[in-house]
Amino acid sequence: MTSYIGRQQIYNSTGHLLGYEFFFRENPANISVYKDPVQATSRTLVNLLLNFGLGRLVADKLAFVNVEEGFLMSGAIEGLPQERIVFDIQDHATVNSKLLKRIQELSYLGYQFALGNVTMDSDYLSRFRRLLEAVDYIKVDCSLNSETQLRRMTPHLKKFHATLIAEKVETHDDALLCQELGFAYFQGFYFHYPEVISGAVGDPGYQAVLKTLQIVNDADSRPEDIERELKRYPELCINLLRYINSGACPICNPIHSLGHAIRMVGRTRIASWLLLLSYARPSKGQFCLALLEVVILRALLVEEILRVTPGVSSKQREQGFFVGIVSLSDVIFSDTLESILEDMKVSSEIWDAVRHFSGPCGQALKLASIMERETTDNACSVAKSLGVELDVLEKIRLNAYAETHNMLDNLR
Numbered sequence: 001m002t003s004y005i006g007r008q009q010i011y012n013s014t015g016h017l018l019g020y021e022f023f024f025r026e027n028p029a030n031i032s033v034y035k036d037p038v039q040a041t042s043r044t045l046v047n048l049l050l051n052f053g054l055g056r057l058v059a060d061k062l063a064f065v066n067v068e069e070g071f072l073m074s075g076a077i078e079g080l081p082q083e084r085i086v087f088d089i090q091d092h093a094t095v096n097s098k099l100l101k102r103i104q105e106l107s108y109l110g111y112q113f114a115l116g117n118v119t120m121d122s123d124y125l126s127r128f129r130r131l132l133e134a135v136d137y138i139k140v141d142c143s144l145n146s147e148t149q150l151r152r153m154t155p156h157l158k159k160f161h162a163t164l165i166a167e168k169v170e171t172h173d174d175a176l177l178c179q180e181l182g183f184a185y186f187q188g189f190y191f192h193y194p195e196v197i198s199g200a201v202g203d204p205g206y207q208a209v210l211k212t213l214q215i216v217n218d219a220d221s222r223p224e225d226i227e228r229e230l231k232r233y234p235e236l237c238i239n240l241l242r243y244i245n246s247g248a249c250p251i252c253n254p255i256h257s258l259g260h261a262i263r264m265v266g267r268t269r270i271a272s273w274l275l276l277l278s279y280a281r282p283s284k285g286q287f288c289l290a291l292l293e294v295v296i297l298r299a300l301l302v303e304e305i306l307r308v309t310p311g312v313s314s315k316q317r318e319q320g321f322f323v324g325i326v327s328l329s330d331v332i333f334s335d336t337l338e339s340i341l342e343d344m345k346v347s348s349e350i351w352d353a354v355r356h357f358s359g360p361c362g363q364a365l366k367l368a369s370i371m372e373r374e375t376t377d378n379a380c381s382v383a384k385s386l387g388v389e390l391d392v393l394e395k396i397r398l399n400a401y402a403e404t405h406n407m408l409d410n411l412r
Helices: 037-052 054-058 069-073 097-108 122-127 129-134 147-157 172-180 206-217 223-230 234-248 258-265 267-280 289-307 314-326 329-333 337-344 348-356 359-373 376-386 390-411
Strands: 002-012 017-025 062-067 085-089 112-118 137-141 163-167 195-200
Touching: 002 037, 017 037, 017 054, 037 054, 037 062, 037 195, 054 062, 062 112, 069 097, 097 112, 097 129, 112 129, 112 163, 122 129, 122 147, 137 147, 147 172, 163 172, 206 223, 206 234, 206 267, 223 234, 223 258, 223 267, 234 258, 234 314, 258 267, 258 314, 289 314, 289 359, 289 390, 314 348, 314 359, 329 337, 337 348, 348 359, 359 376, 359 390, 376 390
Parallel strands: 017 062, 062 085, 085 112, 112 137, 137 163
Antiparallel strands: 002 017, 002 195
């Protein structure tokens, strides 16, 4: 499937880029139409963090994302990268003690906020005063304010401890006026029209997300339980890697296995990521089971081959299932394997295993792919190079088929 996201630049007076505002888009048309605002926020964040990648879309700049009160109150926001995203609260928000307390809590954790579509009349400023005191950026809508209003009220806004951004700047005169009044940053058609970015992505099934979320949130579950459940859902595994490499999590070392990825992210961030996915896709079905069967079978074969291969380290055995899934990620996501591997920032061992059949993992992957297409006898030469007996190989094939169907039965 194809996902879309809208993006518009925010500059200072010298053309330095502060960041981008991102908009919900569900088609190539550059307009935003949605029924559920919380779903729109979540879908925008899923596209930004998982499908396109924060680093790819903003580099080292800020990402401004419109949010609704319902999303702010959810746990989905926690675990998102504090230093990269600014949550843009809209002018229809209900300012009450509950909202202000939540903003205060999140601000304490390092999250940043903006108030958008600000109009320069005394009633508005009185109604939103407590919110204006709480946010980091104040975005004044030039299309809703006259020159007289801007000149009269801008000095009052400067009293708040927030950076002023002029938005919907559409003419040269608008830009000159806002610059004269001391606005720090500018956004609008005069500088740059919003662009729609598209890309082919995979979309995890809702039931898969919820079931995994239940295990993550179970206080008695172990990391091994989370890993076992994620193994049922190849798209979730790949999206977890994309989440890690989007800028949402600091990454020091290349990822070498699914268990390593889980340990790197931690339970809290995984729960936030899964919750975000569940909000973003509230009523869809499950994966295509035919494709899922192929992916799970491949991953199980590689894993089991490594378990019986002499001289293979525990780390390499752990990599087996991971290598099997990654090797078919181009089929899952309709993109080139090289591009996906680069996005996931896999270790050189994984890259070489998947692309060149190098090392024990690569040879196990090669053997698994042969076993999918041909009889066990035809896999003799590769099995021999790994030190795996043919009778053991046939047991592996039968066990992998049985385990695959067992997994699929649990998904139907």
